[in-house]
Amino acid sequence: MTPEEWIDHDPDPGTAEELSACAPDELAARFARPLTFGTAGLRGPVRGGPDAMNVAVVARATWAVARVLADRGAAGSTVIVGRDARHGSAIFATVAAEVLAAQGFSVILLPGAVPTPVVAFAVRHTEAAAGIQITASHNPPADNGYKVYFDGGIQIVSPTDRQIETAMAAAPFADRIERTPVEPADAGLIERYITRAAGVRRGAGSVRVALTPLHGVGGAVAVETLHRAGFDQVHTVGAQFAPDPDFPTVAFPNPEEPGATDGLLALAADVHADVAIALDPDADRCAVGIPTASGWRMLSGDETGWLLGDYLLSRTPDPAAAVVASSVVSSRMLAAIAARYGAVHVETLTGFKWLARADAELPSGTLVYAYEEAIGHCVDPAAVRDKDGISAAVLVCDLVAACKDQGLDVPDKLDELARRYGVHEVAAVSRRVADPGEAAALMARLRAEPPTALAGFAATVTDITDALIFTGGDDDTSIRVVVRPSGTEPKLKCYLEIRCAASDDLTSSRTYAAALREQLVASLAHW
Known part of the structure; x- marks a missing residue:
């Protein structure tokens, strides 16, 4: 035409x-x-x-x-x-x-x-x-x-x-x-969705919540859903609550971007919240903030994935019939968590179009949880076969309430997982490109001339449909870097994970893993 x-x-x-x-x-x-x-x-x-x-x-x-x-x-x-x-x-x-x-x-x-x-x-x-x-x-x-x-x-x-x-x-x-x-x-279908999402709770008790929909469409539905789930103390970032297509208070309307959750974390500190929730503008993704000894911080999508995966499997009547899934660019800890409970873990290509189909060829198993590191979580696959920030927010608040009931906080729970499965240090590095052609050229060069070492360890490469996976390590340390073009933005993305063997000395393991991460990040600039 x-x-x-x-x-x-x-x-x-x-x-x-x-x-x-x-x-x-x-x-x-x-x-x-x-x-x-x-x-x-x-x-x-x-x-x-x-x-x-x-x-x-x-x-x-x-x-x-x-x-x-x-x-x-x-x-x-x-x-x-x-x-x-x-x-x-x-x-x-x-x-x-x-x-x-x-x-x-x-x-x-x-x-x-x-x-x-x-x-x-x-x-x-x-x-x-x-x-x-x-x-x-x-x-x-x-x-x-x-x-x-x-x-x-x-x-x-x-x-x-x-x-x-x-x-x-x-x-x-x-x-x-x-x-x-x-x-x-x-509004009947919206009402039925709210009822279903509120019902993902596994426990009881309440927590004080700070929430922002980042000028998107999730605010009213999320607040009503949390209320029905028994979380009455929900405080919202007023300047970001009403939908606004110009997203005036943030440079980029993505909870993962630096500065996007500053207003949320300030509110959380002011109201002495137990947990902070940021939804992305269409409310299919959920970022989580927690209080720590040194102040509030946002969890990575992987940290939230570990917590929710462990929480759901610990409350699944028949874990052997359960399937959990994570994408190839996400942490490998969920696989270890699944193994401990006797559940099946499936690793898929990137995106919920694949994660939602993780149990398609497993007639004896049913998907109960799937996540990807980009703060996407599917916590009720029977009702929503896609990432869902609102039902995930309900389950996060439920988990925090359960921790409080046990006299724990979220950092305690993360420490528990690290002692059991080893410290997993994750990071993501992006390189902006002009167009898909430049991303393809960079991928072609990496395929032709792959790096031979990862932070001092000999590297091997696996070439899959949409990504290159570089691995290295020894008996105590495992390093993994996944490189792929973004499916939604002009970027080439690198996903890093360093795993240290399980140990009670978390301080030493985390210091060592962080040093390896810095080496990797520095070397990626030359790839």
Whole structure:
């Protein structure tokens, strides 16, 4: 399709006018590479053209999803549509719902802005054929996205994504795609989600909670869910509570970014909280802060993963039938925890589209927990087969309450795990790249000329689908570095883990592991 044809058939006069005003070079750039499916969907800036998020792209993508569903014999089935509060989300969700309705599907358009886990839950709860959530998660304010669920509320994988892209390429002009008005549904599915998420508690007692949704859509749902779970003392960061697509108080709306949780930790200290919770803007991820002897700090995603994995398995009636999963870029401690309880551990490729399928080939086991180091946790796979920051927050608070009941705190629990399974020092280092081509070139160079040593230990390399895994060590020390391109950002990411043998001398083990980490981080600059 030529730029002129696209502009002539753009159903949004605003983006049509914007494209018409572009200089020739800019226009050529916007039509050079259309959006493609990455992490279960599309993600890009809100603006005109096929390389961005706009009404035309959403209409064509939804027409393609409808075509793929129909080809699979699901014509006329139910599809859930939801959205966050980003720029463009309301109109994009409306367009998606209307295109599906015109194609004969029974559409449930969730009312207002909702957390992404609500959509994943709704697909599974209603046995819908698919779900679409308009969201760009923790991307910058200028972005939006289009996330697709099939298969019982699980993010799509290949070949489904490629089939949708193929159908998009054959879609009619956007202004010729039929649309039928859809009235938003009531809040019944949101209510059922809250009830289910509140029910993930295993224990009793209460804790004082500090919480921020980082200007996203999780605030009200999270507070109500925590209240129903028995956590009445929830204090929120007022300046960050209401959804705001400009994310004015943070440089980058991601709890993992430096400075993003400063307001949360200040509130936690002020109210003498027992735990601090930061949700990302679409509330599918959960970062945890804890008080320590030297002040408040945020846990890594791996530390939270160890704690929740151990907590869930310790309260699972039949651990031998349980499956837990972590991604290849996450810590290996969960595997050791699973072995102690007699549970099955599965390591998957990166992303919840794989983690949610970890028990697919294990007929005698059922997934009870999955996590990845990027603060994503799936704590109730029977209801939500995706990462879910709100139900994870409930379980974190439950764990902290259980620790209090035993006269312990979270650092005590982490020490207990370190003594049992060894100190695991984790870190992540990112290198920004201009585009996917630069990331691919760097990966190709590492494949051709892999490093021969890791912090003084001889290194071996394993090449898997989307990553390189470098390992080294001896009987007492294990070093692992995983390198892969980011699926959502222009970055090459390196994930480090140093494991020391189990010992009661945690101070010495941690000092040694931290020194090895610093050596590794310094050497990565030359890779």
